[in-house]
Amino acid sequence: MNLFEEMEFYDYEQVVFCQDKESGLKGIIAIHDTTLGPALGGCRMWPYETEEEALRDVLRLSKGMTYKNAAAGLNIGGGKSVIIGDPKTDKSEALFRAMGRYVESLNGRYIIAEDVGTTEQDMNDMYLETDYVTGSTARAGASGNPSPKTALGIYYSMKRTAKEVFGSDSLKGKKISVQGVGNVAYELCRLIHEDGGQLIVTDINQDAVKRAVDDFDAVSVGINDIYEVEADIFAPCALGAVLNDETIPKLKVKAVCGSANNQLAEGLKHSKMLEDKNILYAPDFIVNSGGVINVADELSGYNEERALLKIKAIYDQMGHVFRIAKEQNISTVEAADHLAEERIDQILKVRSSFLRSEKSSICKR
Numbered sequence: 001m002n003l004f005e006e007m008e009f010y011d012y013e014q015v016v017f018c019q020d021k022e023s024g025l026k027g028i029i030a031i032h033d034t035t036l037g038p039a040l041g042g043c044r045m046w047p048y049e050t051e052e053e054a055l056r057d058v059l060r061l062s063k064g065m066t067y068k069n070a071a072a073g074l075n076i077g078g079g080k081s082v083i084i085g086d087p088k089t090d091k092s093e094a095l096f097r098a099m100g101r102y103v104e105s106l107n108g109r110y111i112i113a114e115d116v117g118t119t120e121q122d123m124n125d126m127y128l129e130t131d132y133v134t135g136s137t138a139r140a141g142a143s144g145n146p147s148p149k150t151a152l153g154i155y156y157s158m159k160r161t162a163k164e165v166f167g168s169d170s171l172k173g174k175k176i177s178v179q180g181v182g183n184v185a186y187e188l189c190r191l192i193h194e195d196g197g198q199l200i201v202t203d204i205n206q207d208a209v210k211r212a213v214d215d216f217d218a219v220s221v222g223i224n225d226i227y228e229v230e231a232d233i234f235a236p237c238a239l240g241a242v243l244n245d246e247t248i249p250k251l252k253v254k255a256v257c258g259s260a261n262n263q264l265a266e267g268l269k270h271s272k273m274l275e276d277k278n279i280l281y282a283p284d285f286i287v288n289s290g291g292v293i294n295v296a297d298e299l300s301g302y303n304e305e306r307a308l309l310k311i312k313a314i315y316d317q318m319g320h321v322f323r324i325a326k327e328q329n330i331s332t333v334e335a336a337d338h339l340a341e342e343r344i345d346q347i348l349k350v351r352s353s354f355l356r357s358e359k360s361s362i363c364k365r
Contacts, residue, residue, distance in 0.1 A: 001052055010063055015055075016106070020098035026084040027099055028055060030062035031110055032077070035344050038108050039079025040134070040296060041065040042115025043099065043122070045087040058082040064261055065292070068285040070340035071317065073310075074296050079110045087117035096122045100129030108132055113146070113295050120145055134295035141302045146291035149311055151187030153290020154259050156315040158192070158233060161257045161282045164322050166232070169315075172196030175231040177253065178218075180238025181208040184259050184291075188237065189216050202226040203238070233257055241265040248273045257282035264333065271331040283336035286318055 007015065013034060018027035031039045041062060048054040058080050066078025083099060085091075103112050103126065113134045114123060123136035136142050143149075158176075163169035176192050177200040178185055189199055189212050199218035202225070203209045212218040221229055227250040234253040236242050240262035248270060256263070256279060263284050264270040274281045290311045297307040317339075324335035 001055065003055070006059065010059070012059065012062070014109070015059075016102060018099060018102040020095070023092060023094035023098045024085070024090065025095050025098045026051075027081060027102070028058045029079065029081040029102065029106070029110055030058040031079040031106075032059075032062040033066040033344065034077035034109060035348050036070060036074070037076040038111055038132075039065070039077040040069065040074075040111040040113065040292065040299075041078060041080040042113045043081040043083060043118050043126075044115040045083040045085055045091070045117030045122075047086045048082070048084050051084070054082050054084050060262065064285055066344070067337065067340040068289050068292060069296070070343045071286055071336060072289040072293050072314075073317075073343075074293065076111070076296055076299070080115075081110070081112060083117075091122065093125050096125035097129050100126030100133065103132050104130035106132070111299070113292070134298045139298075141298070143294050143298050143302045143304070143307065145183075146294050147183040148187050149294035149307065150184045150259060150288055150291035151191060152308075153293065153311050153314045154184070154188050154235070154237075154257070154287050155191040155195075156290075156312055157282050157287040157318050158188075158235070158257045159195075160315045160318040160322075161255050161280060162233065164319070165254045165280050170195065174198065174233065175200060176233050176235055177221075177226055177229050177231040178202075178212075178235045178237055179226050179242065179258070180236070180260070181205070181212045182237065184288075185235070185237035186212065188235065188259070189218065193217070200226070200229050200231055227251060236260040236263045243270050243274065245270075245273075248277065251277065251279060253279060255280040255282065257287055258284065259288040260284060261288065267333050268331065271333040275331060280322075281332050282318060283321060283332055285340075286314065286321060286336055289314060 012032050014031040016029040062080035069076045111132045120137050124138040126133045127136040127138045159169040175198045181201050181203045193216040201212045201218045202221050209220045227247045230252045233255045235258035237259040243263050244265035293310045294307045321335045325332045
C-alpha cells in the first residue's frame, strides 16, 4: 500500500503508529475526519496476519466512523484504532497503558472506546494514562458496556425496516436469521424474542449458539447454511463482507438489517444485487450506531435517559434513509452516504464562513 496516496484519495487526516517494546504493543490509530469534532471510535484487538492487513482495517473502519457519527447527528468526527495481537492471550495492563499514552499524546484529537477484542477493563487500564477514553468503569459517571445500547439501536432499525417491507414494525411472528451471537447479537436476540420474533442462529462458538437456543427457543443452523434459510430478515452480526457474489444469490429473505460493519463486500455493486432480488438493505453504519451514540453522551456528562432517546431516534433516521432512496431513486447505501456527507459539508461551510468573517474583521482593524 502507498499510504500517502491512500490518505490523499480518501482524505484521511492522520495515521499514528504505536509501538512499545516492553509491553509488546503494536498498534495503529487512524483519524479520518474531525470536521464535526474530535474523532471518536473503538479500539479493536485482533491477530492480524500482516501489518498491512491491520493498516487497511483501521483505515476502512475509521472512515466508516466518520459516516456513522455524522449520520447519527453527533458532534464528533471519525477515527479508529487497532492493536495487533490475540485478545485471549496477549493482553496486559502495560500494553493498554502504553496505548493510552499514545492516545494522550494526541491531546484530544482522538477519543478511544471499546470494540471487538477489548473490554471495559482494557478501557480502565488506558484511563490510567489518558482522559480521552469512553466506556471506562473507572471514570465517574461512565456509560459502561455499550453492547446493550448497540443492540437496542439495531432493534429499532429492524423495526423500521420491517415497517418499510411489511407495513408494520412489529416483529411478532417474523423469522429473523442471525449470523453471529456475540454480546451485541445476544442482546438483540433477547429483544426480538420479547417482541415475538422467531430466531434462527449460527456462530462458530457453539456455546453462544446453545445459549441462544436455550434462552430464546432459537433454531440453530450451520455456519454456511444461514444464507439459505427462509426468513423475513437476515441480521449479519459477525464479520464484514459477508454479502458478496457468492452469498447474495442464496438469500431467501425480504430485508437485511444487522450489526456487522461493512457487510457489503463492494458497496454499490452488492447493494444493486440485493435490490435486484427485492431485498431491502438497512445500511450498517446507521443500524449499529447505538453504541457510539451511548458512549459519545459521556462527553456531555453521561445521562442514560438522554442517550436512550437519541438511540430510539435511529428508528426515524432509518426511515429518512429509506425516503431519500425512494425520492432520489438511489440505493439505500447511497442515501445513507448522502445523509452523512451533507451534514459534514454543511458544518464545514458554516465554520468556513465564520473563519472568513473573523479574518475580515482582523484585516479591518
